[in-house]
Amino acid sequence: MNAIDATNVSKHYGSTTALDRVDLTVEEGETFGFLGPNGAGKSTFINILLDFAKPSDGQVEIFGTDCQRDGVDARERVGVLPEGYSVIERLTGRQHIEYAIRSKDAHDTNPLDILDRVGIRDAAGRKASGYSKGMAQRLVLGMALVGEPDLLLLDEPSTGLDPNGAAEMRRILREENERGATIFFSSHILEQVEAVCDRVGILQNGELVAVDTIEGLRESMGGGTKLVLTLDELRDSTLAEIETIDGVETVASVGDSTIEVTCTNDAKMDIVVALHQAGIEVMNFKTEEASLEDMFIEYTGSRGR
Numbered sequence: 001m002n003a004i005d006a007t008n009v010s011k012h013y014g015s016t017t018a019l020d021r022v023d024l025t026v027e028e029g030e031t032f033g034f035l036g037p038n039g040a041g042k043s044t045f046i047n048i049l050l051d052f053a054k055p056s057d058g059q060v061e062i063f064g065t066d067c068q069r070d071g072v073d074a075r076e077r078v079g080v081l082p083e084g085y086s087v088i089e090r091l092t093g094r095q096h097i098e099y100a101i102r103s104k105d106a107h108d109t110n111p112l113d114i115l116d117r118v119g120i121r122d123a124a125g126r127k128a129s130g131y132s133k134g135m136a137q138r139l140v141l142g143m144a145l146v147g148e149p150d151l152l153l154l155d156e157p158s159t160g161l162d163p164n165g166a167a168e169m170r171r172i173l174r175e176e177n178e179r180g181a182t183i184f185f186s187s188h189i190l191e192q193v194e195a196v197c198d199r200v201g202i203l204q205n206g207e208l209v210a211v212d213t214i215e216g217l218r219e220s221m222g223g224g225t226k227l228v229l230t231l232d233e234l235r236d237s238t239l240a241e242i243e244t245i246d247g248v249e250t251v252a253s254v255g256d257s258t259i260e261v262t263c264t265n266d267a268k269m270d271i272v273v274a275l276h277q278a279g280i281e282v283m284n285f286k287t288e289e290a291s292l293e294d295m296f297i298e299y300t301g302s303r304g305r
């Protein structure tokens with residue numbers, strides 16, 4: 001069974017189209033990254049999954065249950081970290097987790113174990129009003145983990161976390177996934193998604209413009225490998241000769257004796273061999289993988305952050 005099934009989902013706010021005919025399937029057990037610049041429609045999609053917002057058109061299901069018709073049932077198997085959730089200032093960290101335990105009927109959960117996992121056990125007895133932004137975010141993640149949900153829906157989970165906190169959050173997501181949970185999280189921070197996701201969807205102006213594995217996205221960019229070659233000499237004909245090699249996408253000179261070539265993985269050796277046969281020596285050879293950031297810019301034409 002699929003964890004999430006969205007069919008032809010649109011959402012209009014007056015003249016603003018927040019989602020435009022989105023079709024998306026997330027399989028059980030996947031870690032799926034939902035990527036898009038600010039205002040792309042990520043939160044709107046998550047809000048529809050949670051029945052906090054109604055779609056103008058289309059349908060969404062969680063584990064086969066319609067999110068609008070049977071919202072309560074659909075949410076039963078879900079742990080949520082909503083965007084911009086405010087902690088309750090007068091309650092301690094421990095009381096927040098206890099509240100989540102009561103509302104999810106997860107009475108065999110030890111609140112301190114959860115607080116330990118998210119790294120704020122020492123602050124269990126302190127009121128959340130004194131928590132830093134990152135501590136509050138960890139607390140909300142802890143609340144989402146209560147009851148071992150089958151699906152974690154996380155809207156920008158790394159908000160407010162320092163690099164260590166973000167790395168810990170990724171570790172927790174991996175652990176949850178190993179336990180069997182499906183993870184769906186939105187982000188505009190590309191490295192977060194690249195580091196943990198099986199697949200990503202790129203949303204732009206409400207439209208899902210790509211859904212693929214990171215590898216698949218690289219492939220669709222023409223292999224996604226960039227070679228930087230420093231040669232003993234750069235002849236007038238060299239760039240044109242390399243351009244004729246199968247799998248080569250672009251060739252450019254960057255200085256007197258250095259060229260940059262984007263190509264498929266298979267073409268790398270062919271380029272070096274062709275240069276050698278032409279009597280040109282490769283003094284230095286470096287490959288760079290296209291980062292998700294490159295792809296994101298290519299797809300959306302905007303910077304991700």
Ligand SMILES: Nc1ncnc2c1ncn2[C@@H]1O[C@H](COP(=O)(O)OP(=O)(O)OP(=O)(O)O)[C@@H](O)[C@H]1O
Pocket residue numbers: 013016017018036037038039040041042043044045083188
């Ligand atoms: N309640 C609302 N009323 C009117 N417009 C809304 C409402 N919620 C969202 N929008 C609009 O819908 C579009 C998508 O917003 P959404 O918050 O879903 O984007 P997002 O991808 O989550 O952005 P961010 O990364 O900034 O949180 C935006 O143009 C936003 O202004």
